[in-house]
Amino acid sequence: MSQSTAASRYAKALFQLAQEKQLLAQVNEDLREVKLVFEKNPEIFQLLDSPKLEDKEKKELVSKVFASIQPIIVNAIKVLIDKKRIHEVVSMIEEFIRQANDTQGVADAIVYTTHPLTAEETGRISTAFAAKVGKNALNITNEIDPTLIGGVRLQIGNQIFDSSLSHKLAGLKRTLIG
Incomplete structure (x- = not known):
């Protein structure tokens, strides 16, 4: 809206x-x-x-x-x-x-994975990426996306951090094909 x-x-x-x-x-x-x-x-x-x-x-x-x-x-x-x-x-x-x-130094984030995240994984992702975007913590919503094959894709506002296997394969393909 x-x-x-x-x-x-x-x-x-x-x-x-x-x-x-x-x-x-x-x-x-x-x-x-x-x-x-x-x-x-x-x-x-x-x-x-x-x-x-x-x-x-x-x-x-x-x-x-x-x-x-x-x-x-x-x-x-x-x-x-x-x-x-x-x-x-x-x-x-x-x-x-x-x-x-x-006010609270928090950002909303969507984490795309191939399987549901555990509380420990959510905490580690929040800690690691909150610092990268200058926040104290992240409110994480976990979305399941089987097309990723493996790894995670994280969206915080308009920033995307993609370490998924499908992204890496696409990069390799671009490198090999030219």
Whole structure:
């Protein structure tokens, strides 16, 4: 989703509130889950954006669906409903996560491997690559990609570190063929 000024303002307000209440880590974690809910269940988003439902019903739905998350997040989503900006929710979450990551010296990373990573492997990758990008740690999401043949490919923002066997074979092929 595109980043709008409104989403940035809502994210900043939520970020400041989370910091004041010393809930930054919990809110950050909960927002990642909320983002997944909206991305994997577009029908929820469609219901919240539908003019057929009244705002009161939309807010009740939000309270039920997100009952287990931090109340300040539920309230932020309700404000978006009131202001007719529910379409900004994912952009707001992405901006909040970016601000939280910057404050905590953390970066999000996607690690592509041929098999699921163990906790030890995840920790070693986080330690090794966080320093390369000037961060304290990495939030790692492990994606399985059997086309790699072996090794890992790591994406941190717009940087890609590729030590996969398929990448090395492609390089060898370019060298041999010219």
